[in-house]
Amino acid sequence: MLKQIEGSRAMAEAIALCRPEVICAYPITPQTHIVEGLAELVRDGRLTGCEYLNVESEFAALSVAIGSSAAGARTYTATSSQGLLFMMEAVYNASGLGLPIVMTLGNRAIGAPINIWNDHSDAMAVRDAGWIMLFAETNQEAVDLHIQAFRLAEELSCPVMVNVDGFILTHAVERVDVPEQIQVDTFLPPFEPVQVLDPRDPVSIGAMVGPEAFTEVRYLAHHKQMLALDAIPRIAAEFKGVFGRESGGLLRGYRMEDADTVVVAMGSVMGTIKDTIDEMRDQGHAVGALHIGSFRPFPLEEVRSALLPAKRVVVLEKNLAIGMGGVLASHVRMALRGHGNRVHTLVAGLGGRPITRASLSRFLAVVEQEPHNTLHFLDLNTEVVEAEIARMAQTRRSGPIAENVLRRMGAGGLL
Amino acid sequence: MPQTGPSQTVKFYQTGTLTVGNRLLDPASRTVQSSESRSNAITCGHRACQGCGEALGARYAVDAAMRAANSQLVCVNATGCLEVFTTPYPETSWQVPWLHSLFGNAAAVAAGVAAAMRVKGRQEVRVLAQGGDGGTTDIGFGCLSGMFERNDDVLYVCYDNQAYMNTGVQRSSATPPTARTATTPVAEDAPGNVFGTGKNVPLIAMAHNIPYVATASVADLHDLEAKVNRAMSLRGARYLHVLVPCPLGWGSASHDTIRLARLAVECGLFPLFEAEHGEITATKPIRRRVPVEEYLRPQRRFAHLFRPDAPHAGEALARIQAMADANIRRFDLLRMSDDRKETA
Numbered sequence: 117m118l119k120q121i122e123g124s125r126a127m128a129e130a131i132a133l134c135r136p137e138v139i140c141a142y143p144i145t146p147q148t149h150i151v152e153g154l155a156e157l158v159r160d161g162r163l164t165g166c167e168y169l170n171v172e173s174e175f176a177a178l179s180v181a182i183g184s185s186a187a188g189a190r191t192y193t194a195t196s197s198q199g200l201l202f203m204m205e206a207v208y209n210a211s212g213l214g215l216p217i218v219m220t221l222g223n224r225a226i227g228a229p230i231n232i233w234n235d236h237s238d239a240m241a242v243r244d245a246g247w248i249m250l251f252a253e254t255n256q257e258a259v260d261l262h263i264q265a266f267r268l269a270e271e272l273s274c275p276v277m278v279n280v281d282g283f284i285l286t287h288a289v290e291r292v293d294v295p296e297q298i299q300v301d302t303f304l305p306p307f308e309p310v311q312v313l314d315p316r317d318p319v320s321i322g323a324m325v326g327p328e329a330f331t332e333v334r335y336l337a338h339h340k341q342m343l344a345l346d347a348i349p350r351i352a353a354e355f356k357g358v359f360g361r362e363s364g365g366l367l368r369g370y371r372m373e374d375a376d377t378v379v380v381a382m383g384s385v386m387g388t389i390k391d392t393i394d395e396m397r398d399q400g401h402a403v404g405a406l407h408i409g410s411f412r413p414f415p416l417e418e419v420r421s422a423l424l425p426a427k428r429v430v431v432l433e434k435n436l437a438i439g440m441g442g443v444l445a446s447h448v449r450m451a452l453r454g455h456g457n458r459v460h461t462l463v464a465g466l467g468g469r470p471i472t473r474a475s476l477s478r479f480l481a482v483v484e485q486e487p488h489n490t491l492h493f494l495d496l497n498t499e500v501v502e503a504e505i506a507r508m509a510q511t512r513r514s515g516p517i518a519e520n521v522l523r524r525m526g527a528g529g530l531l
Numbered sequence: 532m533p534q535t536g537p538s539q540t541v542k543f544y545q546t547g548t549l550t551v552g553n554r555l556l557d558p559a560s561r562t563v564q565s566s567e568s569r570s571n572a573i574t575c576g577h578r579a580c581q582g583c584g585e586a587l588g589a590r591y592a593v594d595a596a597m598r599a600a601n602s603q604l605v606c607v608n609a610t611g612c613l614e615v616f617t618t619p620y621p622e623t624s625w626q627v628p629w630l631h632s633l634f635g636n637a638a639a640v641a642a643g644v645a646a647a648m649r650v651k652g653r654q655e656v657r658v659l660a661q662g663g664d665g666g667t668t669d670i671g672f673g674c675l676s677g678m679f680e681r682n683d684d685v686l687y688v689c690y691d692n693q694a695y696m697n698t699g700v701q702r703s704s705a706t707p708p709t710a711r712t713a714t715t716p717v718a719e720d721a722p723g724n725v726f727g728t729g730k731n732v733p734l735i736a737m738a739h740n741i742p743y744v745a746t747a748s749v750a751d752l753h754d755l756e757a758k759v760n761r762a763m764s765l766r767g768a769r770y771l772h773v774l775v776p777c778p779l780g781w782g783s784a785s786h787d788t789i790r791l792a793r794l795a796v797e798c799g800l801f802p803l804f805e806a807e808h809g810e811i812t813a814t815k816p817i818r819r820r821v822p823v824e825e826y827l828r829p830q831r832r833f834a835h836l837f838r839p840d841a842p843h844a845g846e847a848l849a850r851i852q853a854m855a856d857a858n859i860r861r862f863d864l865l866r867m868s869d870d871r872k873e874t875a
Contacts, residue, residue, distance in 0.1 A: 167649055173673055179633070
């Protein structure tokens with residue numbers, strides 16, 4: 117049913133259509149509207165057969181989810197940023213125990229300095245935890261990915277994280293087709309756990325494992341993700357069969373035909389990238405874009421085949437691997453190892469800084485001439501950082517950097 | 532025997548009349564624990580140390596809970612000795628469905644299991660969470676308080692051996708003042724653990740107004756079982772705090788576990804009581820009161836208090852005695868004692 121609806125609200129309705137049996141909630145910006153929406157749906161009786169637990173922390177939220185999922189209930193939770201880091205120990209635990217929990221991550225920067233706005237730092241912090249990590253480009257896809265996530269999680273017995281850009285998607289009101297219950301019921305069968313806590317058939321889950329078996333357990337976790345490389349496109353195709361639209365999948369190209377330059381990115385920034393590419397195409401530039409919909413498992417082969425024809429690749433990162441560069445770019449470089457493509461890392465949108473078409477097209481015009489691989493920070497205020505670097509070199513007490521930067525920017529009339 | 536659930540053939544080691552659950556008696560006079568058909572949640576063959584109070588306490592608590600739940604029991608375990616010594620993969624000592632997740636989240640995981648059982652319409656399945664004092668009073672305290680506050684239908688049992696024994700005897704917030712641990716070593720002017728203000732989790736649990744709170748000791752297993760039974764007869768959040776001496780961490784003889792557990796109660800340092808909805812409903816009076824020295828002296832973790840040349844030892848002992856006296860006053864523990872009769 118087409119609705120003009122806030123992203124979080126649409127996701128809450130889609131999650132409710134998946135008939136979760138236990139929802140654990142703790143508020144953190146910008147995830148809050150999702151759990152608020154679900155609370156309302158449970159309270160007013162539109163979502164029945166569901167236990168909604170308000171817990172005291174994100175650590176408890178995922179811990180409750182671990183218990184309920186292990187006891188055989190379809191389980192959902194959501195978080196963002198610091199909350200994800202606070203539940204980090206349980207994040208690894210959920211995947212290690214093979215529990216098909218679905219979690220929304222309203223992507224947000226990680227402090228300090230504290231910042232509530234969107235980037236992908238939080239997701240990157242748990243990239244190796246063993247969760248399947250999907251990224252939504254639009255709110256329609258966010259809705260659709262949640263429905264696919266339960267299928268995927270329960271088919272593979274593996275937790276799935278649906279990444280949605282904080283505020284940009286969660287708080288945007290736009291047109292979304294929220295499916296009908298009958299469609300979701302057709303697509304998503306009831307949860308049948310592979311192993312469950314039940315006095316009728318006692319099992320011990322979570323035993324201590326020594327060096328003799330730990331590698332094997334980890335190998336199997338990797339194997340499960342490799343199976344997901346097949347399952348993700350298959351489930352997306354089935355989804356199209358039932359719901360009639362393309363959504364999800366491993367990756368998605370945009371105007372990739374004969375593109376010399378391809379921008380690789382994840383999430384909602386694809387909208388800006390596509391608009392920029394349309395403009396640049398009109399001006400005669402051979403540019404295209406590639407959206408990575410599945411960051412874990414990372415579709416190395418598919419990325420390689422999609423990018424091989426391009427002369428240069430610009431990986432737009434909404435994260436910074438401090439001391440290294442970008443996380444996504446290092447993955448893309450690995451996909452293209454041994455080939456001649458130039459790969460540029462473009463760190464952009466950190467802590468919610470707007471990624472504008474003007475800055476992006478300016479950068480893309482530069483890389484067409486740029487002979488070397490580079491690490492570039494989009495719209496970095498070089499004057500401010502150079503002044504601060506000089507000051508730090510002169511005085512032993514560097515002080516709180518963020519405050520110094522803000523003071524300097526304020527003095528320059530920027531605040 | 533469907534009503535007793537998973538069981539194994541019980542071995543008859545025990546002889547004599549003073550052993551727990553004497554099996555020399557005729558079957559009609561035996562306790563449930565000594566019957567051949569008793570539930571047996573934690574089988575033998577686990578790797579607990581000799582004289583482990585926690586292994587004993589856990590077996591009695593879980594068995595009693597299992598009987599009370601008609602075998603419809605799920606156990607959740609925090610990381611700690613109990614988890615490690617019962618489940619070295621691929622072995623397990625648990626004859627009940629059992630889940631270990633992390634150190635600090637047993638209460639929340641158990642709340643999740645209880646929620647799942649509720650939503651699945653399986654109200655007959657009861658949930659027991661367990662942790663040591665580290666997993667309960669320290670790292671798991673937030674989750675425990677959350678579980679209390681929501682009144683989740685879980686019985687949480689804390690096996691308190693007063694330090695982090697699984698990692699090699701480091702201080703927890705349940706470690707008593709002056710106790711020597713690996714992180715509170717004894718030095719000239721630093722006699723072991725500090726005299727802080729203490730962290731009394733049973734009283735904190737009571738402050739949550741949960742349906743049931745009790746303390747128990749492995750020296751009185753029938754009392755422990757009765758408390759588990761009472762707890763299992765109620766719904767909602769319930770808390771049982773069991774003192775379980777640790778020969779390794781306390782530096783005591785492995786045959787002294789029960790004696791020390793009893794002395795802790797008799798000196799007043801570990802009062803036994805029950806509370807429902809925040810009100811004390813019963814306390815166990817001390818019949819034969821002992822000075823705290825009698826409890827402390829057999830433990831090497833307090834040995835520095837008994838060196839003749841130890842500075843401040845007298846003052847420290849007096850302060851510990853004052854703590855015991857305060858408990859005795861607070862819970863009126865001497866009301867049936869020989870001491871009181873003499874002075875009356």
